[in-house]
Amino acid sequence: MRILFLLLTMLAALLGPQKLRAAQPERLFPETGWRVRGRLLEYWSANGALPVFGLPLGPERLERTPEGQLTAQQFERERLELHPGQAGPYDVQLGRLGDELLRKQRRDWRAEGRGEQMAGPCRRFEVTDRQVCGPFLGYWQAAGLELGDAGVSERESLALFGLPLTAPRYETNSSGDRVLTQWFERARFEWHPDKPAPFQVLLGRLGAELLGEQPALPDVALRAVPAAVVQGHTTRIVVTVAGAKVVRGSLGAAPLAFFADQDPTWVALGGVPVLTPAGNLPLRIEADLPDGRTVVHEAPLRVVDAGYRTENINLPQSVRDMLERNKEAIAAERKLVNAIWPQVSPERLWSGRFILPAQGRFTSTFGTNRSYNGGPVDSFHEGLDIANATGTPVVAPARGRVVLAEPDLLVRGGAVILDHGQGVHTGFWHLSAVLVKPGELVEQGQLIGRIGAKGMVTGPHLHWDVRIGMVNVQPQEWLDRAWP
Ligand SMILES: [Zn+2]
Structure with missing residues (x-):
């Protein structure tokens, strides 16, 4: 049964919506909402990045050309084309955007005259x-693609900008200014003598001009309720963004699982880890739009000190020896349990407040910081302890599906984990009897086990855990109010 369950959880992890993307390097540019990946990203970074190529203006996509299909991506100033048959660095080539734009304007540069003379x-x-003369020549010679030559060689400048097509002459640019302008195969230089160095020669945004302006990215409204969250507590994160297909997010290092509420609103529950320092915790949202762009929004969440006590626990040598002897079994048990928390079942099975899973005396509260044998404070009490006689009933605090039912784990004893959906789980340890099976759907108040002293x-x-993803949150708060 256990092996079957493990296989099922592994399969669910492989097929689930939270599966990891292939490990191809990727960068999202929030300014335009497009991503650049793999070889094109490497090339963009190695050959001048933002000042040379500008921001991506579209996705990587297949284009038909007279030489056949190729993968290309458009940037503000260039189009990068992948030619996998060629040896590096010629496996990436630049489009001739200067030439293309002149043709689009029906300008025949061959028929044009001598133009203005630049000094130098x-x-x-x-x-x-x-x-090419004076400041334009200086700029042309100073930049180039990295082909492995010492400094910037002429072939490297040629590879980046190409040959001059027109003579310099006064033209009105996209901002409406009349400036001395010279066109190259892959660039357009503009002379701005009134600007400070190094901004006197500016490159035209040829890619942007060829594509036309893109619609603005939609606004993102982001609200956390409460907005200031006490260490170890829960918050409801509400995102409103028009037209989003998918919303993702993270709170600190923890991923957030968003679910569509009423259009265009998305909701996730976030937990603030107990050991997070008071102050600001990064909250980041990404929303995928139907056109392939992604909107990014970041706003920190304020974390408030909970004033948890710190207890120093001195483990006698005999216990330390026992832990050392069972190190591998303890790690295997932790791995078994930790594989479950990050799984997100999309359907929310619970509604309203949780109920207390067992009657008894609260002997150890949630969040107490712990230091062992004078070491650093690097752990805390992850749940709520309810003490009562062996055999006392333990019930489901809310509707959920049994995802772990183990009669006798080394540390946790009889153990049950319920999946309530949308990333929320509860765990029950040290049970003397486990009365449910994996896969079973249990209702709020249904008997799931009995208090014990196992493990x-x-x-x-009873030790009772409430988790949002990997993050332990204070259980009392789930009894006091209804989430989300
Ligand atoms: Zn406990």
């Missing part, structure tokens, strides 16, 4: 019968 040294290019304990009690 000149370099003549026979192939197009044009020269590593000093007396009979």
